[in-house]
Amino acid sequence: MVRRSMSPRLDFEAEAIYQYPEHLRPSLAELPRAPGVYVFHGESETLPLYIGKSINLRARVMSHLRTPGEAAMLRQARHITFTRTAGELGALLLEAQMIKAQQPLFNKRLRRNRQLCSLLISGSRPEVVYAKEVDFSHTPHLYGLFANRRAALEKLKNIADEQRLCHGLLGLEKLSAGRACFRAALKRCAGACCGMESVDDHNARLLESLSHLQVMCWPWRGPVAVKEQTDELIQYLVIDNWVWLGTVDNLDDAARLTRASPGFDHDGYKILCRPLIRAEHDIIDLSAT
């Protein structure tokens, strides 16, 4: 029987390295099996080809061989650099920031969205409000983040269809005084417009359908530090209003990062909301110290 000299993982690695373009192999050797952000550089020193993140830089970069698009990118690549982070959150935040700032050739284009809006449901009827006008990180009763007004109203209509809600009460259709809405006659509205159900019941069904889309207000009074640790590396991500202010190795240095200006950071919110609300990390409230 032949004894295998290497573990399956090393076999895989050896093969992956062998298949990799030769000029990139020295860069591969330096990549750690740790979280971070990696950059494929081409001829240009200023415009990178591709920026990505992983909890295992070495494995991820080696897997960039799978598609024709990736092969094209590898052919143009001259070398690979990386920045280690202490965890996945730090890698996600750094990746988003770097892609936004450097717009690499092979990353999907991230367009700034000036139309970002949400449904404000606190008064008698839903209202579309814009992130450029209302502070989404401190306004309660917001549901959903939409690319534009049309997408927000589309969502509202879909829920109305599913829940037989009244287009009149939702503000999607004008109601004439004393008359049921158009869809009530078709039995598509459960009849909150004509006393068939109470307005409270109607609104409760609306909120229930939207509850999973609720935009969470920033729950702390000021900035917090989120601790991440892998092996010997400890980092604190300083965050305020869902905005990443920076990363420090030492909590004493957190104070020099200034507070976030009001405004809503959609990328930061998408990356940070769930892990912070679920308290998956050690979170230090910096305004309490």
Ligand SMILES: [Zn+2]
């Ligand atoms: Zn109706």
